[in-house]
Amino acid sequence: MIRFEHVTKRYADGTTAVDDLSFEVGEGELVTLVGPSGCGKTTTMKMVNRLIEPTSGRIFLDGDDISDIDPVQLRRRIGYVIQQVGLFPHKTVLDNTATVPHLLGVKRAKARERAAELLDLVGLDPSVYGERYPEQLSGGQRQRVGVARALAADPPVLLMDEPFGAVDPVVREHLQNEFLRLQQAVRKTVLFVTHDIEEAVRLGDRIAVYGHGRIEQFDTPSTVLGAPATEYVADFVGADRGLKRLSVTPIEEGDLEQPPVVHLDDTLPKELDARWAVVLDGENNLHGWISTEHARVGTGTVREHARRMEAWLPVGASLKQAFSTMLQHDAGWIAVIDENSEGRFLGVLTPARLHEALRRSTAADALAIARDEVELESVASVTGS
Numbered sequence: 001m002i003r004f005e006h007v008t009k010r011y012a013d014g015t016t017a018v019d020d021l022s023f024e025v026g027e028g029e030l031v032t033l034v035g036p037s038g039c040g041k042t043t044t045m046k047m048v049n050r051l052i053e054p055t056s057g058r059i060f061l062d063g064d065d066i067s068d069i070d071p072v073q074l075r076r077r078i079g080y081v082i083q084q085v086g087l088f089p090h091k092t093v094l095d096n097t098a099t100v101p102h103l104l105g106v107k108r109a110k111a112r113e114r115a116a117e118l119l120d121l122v123g124l125d126p127s128v129y130g131e132r133y134p135e136q137l138s139g140g141q142r143q144r145v146g147v148a149r150a151l152a153a154d155p156p157v158l159l160m161d162e163p164f165g166a167v168d169p170v171v172r173e174h175l176q177n178e179f180l181r182l183q184q185a186v187r188k189t190v191l192f193v194t195h196d197i198e199e200a201v202r203l204g205d206r207i208a209v210y211g212h213g214r215i216e217q218f219d220t221p222s223t224v225l226g227a228p229a230t231e232y233v234a235d236f237v238g239a240d241r242g243l244k245r246l247s248v249t250p251i252e253e254g255d256l257e258q259p260p261v262v263h264l265d266d267t268l269p270k271e272l273d274a275r276w277a278v279v280l281d282g283e284n285n286l287h288g289w290i291s292t293e294h295a296r297v298g299t300g301t302v303r304e305h306a307r308r309m310e311a312w313l314p315v316g317a318s319l320k321q322a323f324s325t326m327l328q329h330d331a332g333w334i335a336v337i338d339e340n341s342e343g344r345f346l347g348v349l350t351p352a353r354l355h356e357a358l359r360r361s362t363a364a365d366a367l368a369i370a371r372d373e374v375e376l377e378s379v380a381s382v383t384g385s
């Protein structure tokens with residue numbers, strides 16, 4: 001969708017901001033450009049909408065050489081979100097969001113209708129915020145209006161330059177999550193500039209780690225964290241990259257352990273081959289758990305003795321969420337369910353299995369194979385001991 005071919009940008013004072021850059025961003029892909037200040041990220045981005053012209057090389061958008069496209073026409077195909085969103089102070093939030101479609105000839109009422117939908121999509125209730133002016137919003141809310149406005153003309157491509165850079169870390173994480181949810185729905189081709197490696201690995205389908213004017217590594221977040229291509233990248237991603245990998249490694253079904261399972265209407269099991277069993281309802285959905293000790297001395301059915309299970313996650317959630325859920329509930333294991341089939345129970349993740357999943361995914365990235373093809377020495381079963 002966006003292709004850079006040997007692009008170099010040298011400024012008039014002789015600074016080479018971008019040096020012989022070649023890479024491609026696929027349709028619907030979100031690529032983060034990350035690197036220290038002054039390494040050429042913004043220059044790269046601004047060449048895509050021709051705010052900056054390259055010194056040499058070519059850039060293609062959907063197969064078209066952008067130097068052949070009139071800049072105004074080009075920018076209609078590209079949404080642009082920057083850190084200081086640059087909302088019109090004298091226009092309401094709704095009118096700010098509707099500006100571009102209105103300029104493009106959409107009738108005002110229709111443009112405002114669409115703007116209201118977009119505000120809703122970015123998590124701002126239009127009936128509450130639509131008639132406010134930008135100064136009556138928080139920094140995070142202004143950023144959301146910026147995103148809604150960039151989406152208003154429904155461009156296939158979004159350029160985002162540190163869009164969440166000016167808000168505090170808590171709001172930032174919130175905006176990142178919302179943006180990921182939004183991107184799942186709209187699937188734009190996105191080039192996203194940040195200097196924050198955490199943000200880059202969280203958001204990017206792939207990340208381009210910049211050195212000075214050059215890309216040092218261009219790969220998936222888990223590969224960049226698990227197998228940094230150069231010492232520079234290893235330094236940049238940090239000594240705690242193993243920990244960061246937790247947030248980009250999803251729980252897979254093959255990571256799970258299968259503990260004993262009982263159903264709500266079963267009579268209390270007297271001989272359990274573990275310290276506890278998972279309790280399921282008639283549809284095999286997760287209900288809770290029961291301890292062996294409790295079952296041995298009790299009477300009646302499982303239903304009367306089962307404890308509810310708070311520590312659970314859907315398959316596909318990150319290992320970091322799994323770890324944090326274990327800590328939050330002081331749980332030695334968490335249940336994993338399939339949200340796509342109404343919460344069917346899939347198995348449990350224990351700390352040992354979590355560690356194994358992380359080792360497996362690191363090895364899989366290094367060997368370029370699927371995680372379940374990796375052979376590891378088996379880990380001791382916690383539930384069986």
Ligand SMILES: Nc1ncnc2c1ncn2[C@@H]1O[C@H](COP(=O)(O)OP(=O)(O)OP(=O)(O)O)[C@@H](O)[C@H]1O
Pocket residue numbers: 011012013015016017035036037038039040041042043044195
């Ligand atoms: N108009 C200009 N004239 C001369 N040099 C420039 C100009 N704009 C940028 N540069 C230089 O080009 C290099 C790359 O700048 P760029 O803004 O692309 O970096 P960046 O990675 O986006 O940095 P930051 O994270 O600080 O925004 C820097 O050394 C910068 O000083």
